Amino acid sequence: MRALFTVFYKEFVENLRDRRTLLSALLFGPLFGPLLFGAMVTRMLDQSLAEADVPLQMTVAGGARAPGLLQFLQSHGVELTRVELSEEAARTVVREGGAQMVLFVPADYADRFLAVTPAPLLLVADSSDSQARKNVDRIKSLLSGFGSEIAQLRLQIRGIDPMIALPIAVDDVDIATPTGKAVVVLGFMTYFVLFAMLMGGLYLAIDCTAGERERGSLEALLTLPVARSALVGGKILATCAYMTLSLAITLTAFVSVFRFVPLEKLGMSSNLGADSALLLFAICLPFVPLGAALMTFVASFTRSYREAQTYLTSVLLVPTLPIAFASIYSLKTKSSLMPIPSLSQHLLMTSVLRGETPAPLDLLVSALVSLALAGVLISVTARHWRRESMLG
Amino acid sequence: MIEARALSKHFGAVRAVDEVSFIARDGEITGLLGPNGAGKSTCLRLLYGILEADAGASLIDGADIAGETSAARARLGVLPHAAGLYANLTARENIAYFGTLHGLSAAAVDARIGELERTLAMSGFIDRRAKGFSQGQRVKTALARALIHSPRNLILDEPTNGLDVMAIRNLRELLLRLKSEGHCILFSSHVMQEIAALCDRVVIIGAGRVLADDTPLKIRERCGTASFEDAFLQVLGSAEGVS
Numbered sequence: 001m002r003a004l005f006t007v008f009y010k011e012f013v014e015n016l017r018d019r020r021t022l023l024s025a026l027l028f029g030p031l032f033g034p035l036l037f038g039a040m041v042t043r044m045l046d047q048s049l050a051e052a053d054v055p056l057q058m059t060v061a062g063g064a065r066a067p068g069l070l071q072f073l074q075s076h077g078v079e080l081t082r083v084e085l086s087e088e089a090a091r092t093v094v095r096e097g098g099a100q101m102v103l104f105v106p107a108d109y110a111d112r113f114l115a116v117t118p119a120p121l122l123l124v125a126d127s128s129d130s131q132a133r134k135n136v137d138r139i140k141s142l143l144s145g146f147g148s149e150i151a152q153l154r155l156q157i158r159g160i161d162p163m164i165a166l167p168i169a170v171d172d173v174d175i176a177t178p179t180g181k182a183v184v185v186l187g188f189m190t191y192f193v194l195f196a197m198l199m200g201g202l203y204l205a206i207d208c209t210a211g212e213r214e215r216g217s218l219e220a221l222l223t224l225p226v227a228r229s230a231l232v233g234g235k236i237l238a239t240c241a242y243m244t245l246s247l248a249i250t251l252t253a254f255v256s257v258f259r260f261v262p263l264e265k266l267g268m269s270s271n272l273g274a275d276s277a278l279l280l281f282a283i284c285l286p287f288v289p290l291g292a293a294l295m296t297f298v299a300s301f302t303r304s305y306r307e308a309q310t311y312l313t314s315v316l317l318v319p320t321l322p323i324a325f326a327s328i329y330s331l332k333t334k335s336s337l338m339p340i341p342s343l344s345q346h347l348l349m350t351s352v353l354r355g356e357t358p359a360p361l362d363l364l365v366s367a368l369v370s371l372a373l374a375g376v377l378i379s380v381t382a383r384h385w386r387r388e389s390m391l392g
Numbered sequence: 393m394i395e396a397r398a399l400s401k402h403f404g405a406v407r408a409v410d411e412v413s414f415i416a417r418d419g420e421i422t423g424l425l426g427p428n429g430a431g432k433s434t435c436l437r438l439l440y441g442i443l444e445a446d447a448g449a450s451l452i453d454g455a456d457i458a459g460e461t462s463a464a465r466a467r468l469g470v471l472p473h474a475a476g477l478y479a480n481l482t483a484r485e486n487i488a489y490f491g492t493l494h495g496l497s498a499a500a501v502d503a504r505i506g507e508l509e510r511t512l513a514m515s516g517f518i519d520r521r522a523k524g525f526s527q528g529q530r531v532k533t534a535l536a537r538a539l540i541h542s543p544r545n546l547i548l549d550e551p552t553n554g555l556d557v558m559a560i561r562n563l564r565e566l567l568l569r570l571k572s573e574g575h576c577i578l579f580s581s582h583v584m585q586e587i588a589a590l591c592d593r594v595v596i597i598g599a600g601r602v603l604a605d606d607t608p609l610k611i612r613e614r615c616g617t618a619s620f621e622d623a624f625l626q627v628l629g630s631a632e633g634v635s
Contacts, residue, residue, distance in 0.1 A: 006492045007493070010478075010481070010489050018480055215477075215478075215479070216472075216475060217475075217477060217478060219472040220470060223440050223442055223465065223468070223470040224493045224494060225460070225461045225462065225465035225494065227460050386460070391443075
């Protein structure tokens, strides 16, 4: 036990003196996520608020031929710019970005309208422009609204109940926004918490395994009358310590950023105080030894610092997989998902951020499974350290 | 006393060490000599218990080295071939780390480092970080690290590699002093003069087998050569003829 603590203390102090490592572990890693998150959410909110408020703008060519239509559009808040263009010129204007979309009223519009045959309209737009596509959709729904209004009038004039032409009535009940957006954002945020936590221990995990071997200090260390499990244990413990520090800094940074972001608009709990932060910390803590053991385990098999770095970068991506999976299938917090590390932490953190209280059993299962897996990985790593191939 | 008792070790199809037996006695310096690839390092690694022998045993003062926490390890100091230091720790911290892992108390570690600092003339750099140490300072620190628990037995793998003349002379004096204090010293080298000048006994290894085990003088006499170097080559040559 004393040996384990000696190794822990030495690794902790040595890493503390490596300024570059320290900066990336305790500063860049933990702060990058919250700042990026804050910026992203703020921008996203600005955008979605702006979309609802800004009136739709459209260029109309040959508008004189369709006064009724123009009036309808204007009464629905569309700002019209009237121009006189040929059909070809309208296409060119849109292609060259002069206008997002042009509604072209052909010469025979009025005649056909009066003759009660389908009157042609051309809506010129670039569907590969995602911003334009949204506006095109809005215009199209307005145009079809105009169409059905005219149709109903025509039926009425002919003494037919217009309801005959309306066999169904669909009401959109959209629950996707803003909570739907929040799921993506939350996945992003919880991943950053896990990522920053792993980053906190990454360099130490490399340095005290592959680094130790590359420097040539490993062989001398292994000649000492110390159980290899104590060596491995001390190193993993030191990695855990830095990961915990990194986690604490990340959460503090997130909570600070939250003060400046109107989270309630994303369907998240806006009163994220110290209580919630502590709960988030407690949810992530069991993942610390698992991450530390995983990184130390992988790094123990590599021969050099560089090689370890290559492999561990992929290890950093491992916790994203369940979270990406959760986003794609929009998984909700379920007890049956709690035995999956990183996914369970993601789901539990998401619950807390929404202002819900996770079930104690879920918390317990998530923690115990992570800790048990960590135990298995630590013992496998210690076994590997007992083998001659450790010398490389 | 360090004893190799019929040690054998193979890596795949290669028999790196083949039934090697010899004894390094207390109060003597024993040299392990052999061409590159003869199995010197493997033999030493078996002796200090970092490799596991396929057969045979490695005994330190009669205790078997096998096992991570064996008593034999506490009686042995090791300077491996690549004796790297922790660059962000000072020389003192590097040495103390090993002392504490040997189970010494903080006071014992302090006292012992004080001794080693004088013996090895380390006061100029003992509290500096190991980053940027010269090869000589590095070897001294690694040596102090190997001696921190005052082991009776010492194994050094090519300790003079990369040292300048002054540092080699210092090391030689230190080994002679340890010998006079009754320590058992086993070291490997491929520098003839070093072995001839320093060793009470020489074990010559070729292709993983012991080819000669005697005093330098007797080996030279038996071969009837003027220099020890010629004797060494003759021993190796005859072995090749036999196999």
